[in-house]
Amino acid sequence: MTFEKTPGWLDWFAGPSKPRFQLPAGAVDAHCHVFGPGAEFPYAPERKYTPCDASKHQLFALRDHLGFERNVIVQATCHGSDNRALVDALQSSGGKARGVATVKRSITDQELQDLHAAGVRGVRFNFVKRLVDFTPKDELMEIAARIAPLGWHVVIYFEAVDLPELWDFFTALPTTVVVDHMGRPDVSKPVDGPEFELFLKFMRDNPNVWSKVSCPERLSVTGPKALGGEPNLELGAYRDVVPFARRVVEAFPDRVLWGTDWPHPNLKDHMPDDGLLVDFIPHVAPTAELQQKLLVDNPRRLYWPEL
Numbered sequence: 001m002t003f004e005k006t007p008g009w010l011d012w013f014a015g016p017s018k019p020r021f022q023l024p025a026g027a028v029d030a031h032c033h034v035f036g037p038g039a040e041f042p043y044a045p046e047r048k049y050t051p052c053d054a055s056k057h058q059l060f061a062l063r064d065h066l067g068f069e070r071n072v073i074v075q076a077t078c079h080g081s082d083n084r085a086l087v088d089a090l091q092s093s094g095g096k097a098r099g100v101a102t103v104k105r106s107i108t109d110q111e112l113q114d115l116h117a118a119g120v121r122g123v124r125f126n127f128v129k130r131l132v133d134f135t136p137k138d139e140l141m142e143i144a145a146r147i148a149p150l151g152w153h154v155v156i157y158f159e160a161v162d163l164p165e166l167w168d169f170f171t172a173l174p175t176t177v178v179v180d181h182m183g184r185p186d187v188s189k190p191v192d193g194p195e196f197e198l199f200l201k202f203m204r205d206n207p208n209v210w211s212k213v214s215c216p217e218r219l220s221v222t223g224p225k226a227l228g229g230e231p232n233l234e235l236g237a238y239r240d241v242v243p244f245a246r247r248v249v250e251a252f253p254d255r256v257l258w259g260t261d262w263p264h265p266n267l268k269d270h271m272p273d274d275g276l277l278v279d280f281i282p283h284v285a286p287t288a289e290l291q292q293k294l295l296v297d298n299p300r301r302l303y304w305p306e307l
C-alpha cells in the first residue's frame with residue numbers, strides 16, 4: 001500500500017550533526033517514534049495525518065549516531081491502536097528499546113501480556129484535539145486499572161490550556177503518570193505566570209507525576225535561528241523554552257525524562273537537527289548530576305528497573 005504524505009509535511013532531517021554534548025553512558029532517548037514503513041505496517045484509517053516513513057533501522061542508526069544506548073518508542077497517533085510497527089521495532093532492538101502503546105478497552109489480557117513480553121511498559125492517552133478523536137474518560141480509566149497490575153504507567157499528552165478541565169481525571173489515575181513535553185506550555189507567557197504555575201503545582205501535589213522536558217523545537221516561538229541567523233544553541237536557539245524546562249528539571253530532578261521526538265511529527269516551519277537537540281540538554285540540565293538523573297537513572301527506573 002502506498003500513502004500520500006499530508007501536504008506540507010516535513011521529512012525528518014537525514015544528516016544530523018554529531019552532538020558536542022557527550023551523553024553519559026547508558027543514556028536513553030525516552031520519546032521517539034517509528035512510522036511504518038507504511039507498505040509493511042499501514043497507517044490507521046482514523047489517523048489525522050499521514051507521515052513520511054521512519055523505520056526502526058533509521059531510528060536505531062540515529063540512536064547510535066547521537067550516542068544514546070536505548071530508546072523508548074511511543075506509539076504515534078498515525079498508527080492508532082495498531083501497535084504492530086512498535087512491537088516489531090521493540091523485538092528487533094535486542095532489548096535496547098521499550099515501548100508505550102495505545103490500546104482500546106477491548107484489548108484482551110493475553111494481548112496485554114504479549115505487549116509486555118515485547119517490551120511495552122505504558123499506555124498513552126492523548127488529549128490533543130488535532131491528533132485524536134475524544135475517548136470517553138471512563139474507558140481510559142478502565143484501561144488504566146487494567147495496566148496498573150502489570151507495573152505499567154500512563155503517558156498523557158495535552159495542551160496547557162486544557163489542564164484545569166483534565167485535572168481531576170489525571171489525579172485519579174492509579175499509576176505513575178508521565179506528561180509529554182511539559183504539558184505543552186505557551187512559552188510566550190511568563191515562566192512564573194499562572195498557566196505554568198498550575199503545571200508545576202500539578203507535579204508538586206502529585207508525586208506520581210513525571211514530565212518529559214522534551215520538544216523545544218515544537219514549543220519554541222523564537223525558533224531554531226539564533227543571533228546571526230544560524231541554528232546555534234550557544235547563541236540562543238530555542239532560548240524561550242530553556243527557563244521552562246530548566247525549572248522542571250531543577251524542581252523535580254527524579255521525575256524528568258528527555259527524548260528527541262524523532263521523527264518529529266507535524267512540524268510545519270522547520271525540521272530540527274537532532275544533534276543540535278542533544279546539545280540543548282545541558283542548557284536545561286546544567287550539572288552532571290542532573291544529566292545523569294534525566295538521561296540515565298530516571299528512564300532506567302521506569303523502563304528497565306531490572307538493570
Ligand code: 0GY
Nearest residue numbers: 075076077078131261265266
Ligand atoms: C509528539 C507530538 C505530536 C504527535 C504525536 O502521536 C502523535 O501523532 O505525538 C504532535 O503533533 O504534537 O510527541 O510526537
